[in-house]
Amino acid sequence: MPISFVVMFVLVGILSSPAMACSTQxxxxxxxxxxxxxxxxxxFLMRQLYWPDKQKIVVFVLPSSDPLHQxxxxxxxGIFPYKLDRTWNKLTYSGLxxxxxxxxxxxxxIKAVTSTAGAIGYAEDFAEIKDKYVIQFQN
Amino acid sequence: MLxxxxxxxxxxxxxxxxxxxxxxxxxxxETINPDLQLHGFIAQGIINVSGSDFxxxxxxxxxxxxxxxxxGSYQLNSLFRLTGQVVYLDGGNRYDEGFRxxxxxxxxxxxxxxxxxxxxxxxxxxxxxxxxxxxxxVPFTRPSIILPQSIYFDGFRDITVGADGAALKISHSxxxxxxxxxxxxxxxxxxxxxxxxxxxxxxxxxxxxxxxxIKTSLYWQPADSSWRFGLTLxxxxxxxxxxxQGDRFFDTKMTFQRVMVNALFEGExxxxxxxxIQERFVFDGFYFPDFHxxxxxxxxxxxxxxxxxxxxxxxxxxxxxxxxxxxxxxxxLAEASxxxxxxxxxxxxxxxLGFSYDLAEKFRLQFEYHHIExxxxxxxxxxxxxxxxxxxxxxxxxxxxxxxx
Numbered sequence: 001m002p003i004s005f006v007v008m009f010v011l012v013g014i015l016s017s018p019a020m021a022c023s024t025q026x027x028x029x030x031x032x033x034x035x036x037x038x039x040x041x042x043x044f045l046m047r048q049l050y051w052p053d054k055q056k057i058v059v060f061v062l063p064s065s066d067p068l069h070q071x072x073x074x075x076x077x078g079i080f081p082y083k084l085d086r087t088w089n090k091l092t093y094s095g096l097x098x099x100x101x102x103x104x105x106x107x108x109x110i111k112a113v114t115s116t117a118g119a120i121g122y123a124e125d126f127a128e129i130k131d132k133y134v135i136q137f138q139n
Numbered sequence: 140m141l142x143x144x145x146x147x148x149x150x151x152x153x154x155x156x157x158x159x160x161x162x163x164x165x166x167x168x169e170t171i172n173p174d175l176q177l178h179g180f181i182a183q184g185i186i187n188v189s190g191s192d193f194x195x196x197x198x199x200x201x202x203x204x205x206x207x208x209x210x211g212s213y214q215l216n217s218l219f220r221l222t223g224q225v226v227y228l229d230g231g232n233r234y235d236e237g238f239r240x241x242x243x244x245x246x247x248x249x250x251x252x253x254x255x256x257x258x259x260x261x262x263x264x265x266x267x268x269x270x271x272x273x274x275x276x277v278p279f280t281r282p283s284i285i286l287p288q289s290i291y292f293d294g295f296r297d298i299t300v301g302a303d304g305a306a307l308k309i310s311h312s313x314x315x316x317x318x319x320x321x322x323x324x325x326x327x328x329x330x331x332x333x334x335x336x337x338x339x340x341x342x343x344x345x346x347x348x349x350x351x352x353i354k355t356s357l358y359w360q361p362a363d364s365s366w367r368f369g370l371t372l373x374x375x376x377x378x379x380x381x382x383x384q385g386d387r388f389f390d391t392k393m394t395f396q397r398v399m400v401n402a403l404f405e406g407e408x409x410x411x412x413x414x415x416i417q418e419r420f421v422f423d424g425f426y427f428p429d430f431h432x433x434x435x436x437x438x439x440x441x442x443x444x445x446x447x448x449x450x451x452x453x454x455x456x457x458x459x460x461x462x463x464x465x466x467x468x469x470x471x472l473a474e475a476s477x478x479x480x481x482x483x484x485x486x487x488x489x490x491x492l493g494f495s496y497d498l499a500e501k502f503r504l505q506f507e508y509h510h511i512e513x514x515x516x517x518x519x520x521x522x523x524x525x526x527x528x529x530x531x532x533x534x535x536x537x538x539x540x541x542x543x544x
Contacts, residue, residue: 038314039253042253042254042312045318047256047310047312047318048253048254048256048312049248049251049256050217050251050252052253054217056173056217058173063500065449065500078363080405080406080407082405082446083405086280086405089274089277089279089280090273090274090280092176092178092210092212093178093180093208093210093224093273093274093277093280094242094265094267094273094274095210095212095222095223095224095241095242095244095246095260095264095265096258096260096265096267096273096308097246097258098176098212098214098220099176101171101173101176103171112171116171116173
């Protein structure tokens, strides 16, 4: 491989690092009280499909253009929204797996999570949600 | 992989499987059913090629750039999931026009824990080993309308797109080391008469078969990194059984092997991807009974994408492919053919510029221009159409509108 490729690899590698203040709540309808950033990434990348108590995880998200989704993606997960889309599209359209369920609105997302066993999602930090559905996010 | 190329029982199996998925959708209530997913896409474009038969023989503007697909997934229980996809493709000379079952499989979750997942896929599975192979027919998942032909040669599409058999995927996630994905698959592909003639010319009247196809790949994304690296291997055996009378070619045994490495960087605005390939093609027979061929081809591409904003992405790609790594200018091919084949039939290099623009959510317009030198990745491979492909350099542009759900 030409040296120019190696230079390109290095140059491109220093061009990006996502960072943004989190203004979200992580919500779940499962037997969990806290979650780490690493665990959250695995769940939203569909690499962890079951909670520790063996219950199936059901992931709900907003459309990728929604500002709340973008904040959650960059801040809570540390993943660019377009990369999440690509991961989910590959799973969905190749037969390898399934993607999160997309709902239309913030309220619909809260309702979907609170009414579905094993569900996980997110909400704005000022949204009023019963304490039992809010799980502590450990950055 | 065409409907008309399958035995009746296999067709029936796949049809019933897909029908069962659709019936579940019809019966679904309005409440969210997390076990069922139904998705699809539709894309139509126009493509203009000057100086080659890549899409058609006439050289006229063509609308043979149609891709339509429907796929569904149904989780039966905690262990098993059914999933399938049907597509309709029209790409002119690039591959055979028609409906295909791209995949129809049973996904068996052999093991699942917080940091490990092991899945066994039984049935017809997609080739998920290369960067874009798993969704090469899904327009909005591709970086370009025409993928790099060094790796994703459209003439091989139906042969490399997937197989009937079994595939295993092992995923491991580590906070310290990152994410690992290991895939191995074994199966066979039924090759239609049309596909055979796309590769070998219409003078090939016999039947091509695939007796073995093993692929494996390992991907690694370091922890907290935007880079991902992959290594993939392929080993496949094919045969050609000549028709007793009138066939220009002879019975043939073929072995096709590939070693590929790839790298992908996904930053906030910049993206870089590259795949490097070395492929070995060995065959005995074909031209005449004692003919022996054993050559190594090489190729690579480097691709940059830059996101102007959330809607507009620019593309630039540089690609080179050599049919014989020891004869990069193709002169040996010209000599061996007694001057019948031009030296530029021994390689194909491509410079691509393009963009994609999201008109609305799940609604995209994509455009690209290719400047190409050489004809090594045009069909038919065995007997190039030199009446049309008489230019060392040729170009194409394409524009495609796509919607997905």
